[in-house]
Amino acid sequence: xxxxKNFFSKQDQNKLETGLAKTKNxxxxxxxxxxVGKTKIDEDFLDELESxxxxxxxxxxxxxxxxxxxxxxxxxxxxxxxxxxxxxxREEISSLLTQKEIYEKVSENDNxxxxxxxxxxxxxxxxxxxxxxxxxxxxxxxxxxMLGAADTFRAGAIDQLQIWADRAxxxxxxxEMGSDPASVAFDTLKAATNSxxxxxxxxxxxxxxxxxxxxxxLSKVKRVMSKVVSGAPHEVLLVLDGSTGQNAFEQAKQFTxxxxxxxxxxxxxxxxxxxxxxxxxxxxxxxxxxxxxxGEGIEDLQxxxxxxxxxxxFS
Numbered sequence: 001x002x003x004x005k006n007f008f009s010k011q012d013q014n015k016l017e018t019g020l021a022k023t024k025n026x027x028x029x030x031x032x033x034x035x036v037g038k039t040k041i042d043e044d045f046l047d048e049l050e051s052x053x054x055x056x057x058x059x060x061x062x063x064x065x066x067x068x069x070x071x072x073x074x075x076x077x078x079x080x081x082x083x084x085x086x087x088x089x090r091e092e093i094s095s096l097l098t099q100k101e102i103y104e105k106v107s108e109n110d111n112x113x114x115x116x117x118x119x120x121x122x123x124x125x126x127x128x129x130x131x132x133x134x135x136x137x138x139x140x141x142x143x144x145x146m147l148g149a150a151d152t153f154r155a156g157a158i159d160q161l162q163i164w165a166d167r168a169x170x171x172x173x174x175x176e177m178g179s180d181p182a183s184v185a186f187d188t189l190k191a192a193t194n195s196x197x198x199x200x201x202x203x204x205x206x207x208x209x210x211x212x213x214x215x216x217x218l219s220k221v222k223r224v225m226s227k228v229v230s231g232a233p234h235e236v237l238l239v240l241d242g243s244t245g246q247n248a249f250e251q252a253k254q255f256t257x258x259x260x261x262x263x264x265x266x267x268x269x270x271x272x273x274x275x276x277x278x279x280x281x282x283x284x285x286x287x288x289x290x291x292x293x294x295g296e297g298i299e300d301l302q303x304x305x306x307x308x309x310x311x312x313x314f315s
Contacts, residue, residue, distance in 0.1 A: 012302055016312050019294025023275030024313050027056050035082045041074040056273070057245040059280030066092050090314050096283045097306040114146075114197045116189065116225060116232035120218065120259065121239035122251055123154055123206040126267035126293060130239050131201045132164025133301040134291070138199055139168050146195070148188030148202040149174040150181040150221060161203055167298070171195075181205060181217060182224040189228035202233065215258040222259070237290065239265045240281065243272035252281050261285070265301075267293035275313070 034048045046067055053063040069092045077088070121127040128151070135145045147165050149172060151157040158174050165172035173188040185202050192200045204221060205214070225232040238261045240248040248266075255261055264287050266278045282289050289304040 019270035026273035056276030058276035118233035125241040136168040145170040150184040263290040265291040
């Protein structure tokens with residue numbers, strides 16, 4: 001969906017700064033205390049930095065990757081102080097978030113009509129809300145949007161999506177609670193092709209207590225959709241709650257083993273100091289972050305801009 005993205009506005013930047021304030025203040029304040037009085041990067045300093053990154057929920061594997069990179073660089077580059085460290089950290093984190101091969105996973109699927117996105121994630125992460133906000137944003141860009149309520153197991157899920165569909169003024173295809181999710185997906189894509197829809201979002205069940213059932217269910221939904229629209233779903237968007245830290249890593253692990261996840265939406269970053277989870281999950285699972293939630297408003301789901309994210313985090 002790269003072709004549908006907006007330019008990053010000044011208003012977006014202000015929201016991003018507000019949304020990342022807790023993560024930024026926690027990270028930079030701890031970093032500042034460690035750096036004071038240091039004239040070089042030594043083993044003790046790297047140990048303290050490692051602790052800071054892990055506390056920010058960057059994750060052990062990604063943290064060690066950053067630490068190793070800094071250690072290699074400081075063998076060649078003279079470390080003078082705080083600004084030099086910040087510069088090196090920015091560069092290393094930037095290289096992780098902007099890896100070309102990660103973004104190539106979804107770029108080749110941008111040109112289908114309709115473009116079908118299957119949205120997955122556990123209950124409570126903001127999955128249905130994310131779909132509603134995306135529907136609103138793309139509708140304001142002049143795109144024809146349709147939603148499919150294939151989360152037929154959770155009480156209230158269909159009605160919640162209906163509320164968002166009404167707010168965004170887009171059509172919703174739904175059946176009764178307990179209906180076959182694949183049947184809902186089938187009906188949605190049939191209706192979308194008949195109505196010349198540009199973009200379809202299919203909500204799915206978020207149950208994880210039985211991994212095998214989840215895998216079979218998602219596979220069935222995908223098979224049915226591909227029979228209606230060639231190559232569908234063209235994107236599988238996993239929604240994760242950024243405030244849950246390491247739980248988000250576990251959810252990513254479960255869903256990537258159940259289906260081929262092609263992109264991520266990280267929600268609720270405004271309510272946590274654990275924004276580093278975004279970096280760790282993207283790096284460890286090699287999946288691009290496409291959207292981030294930095295507030296509760298309908299306009300507070302942003303296209304993820306890695307450079308703006310890094311700039312805001314270190315400003």
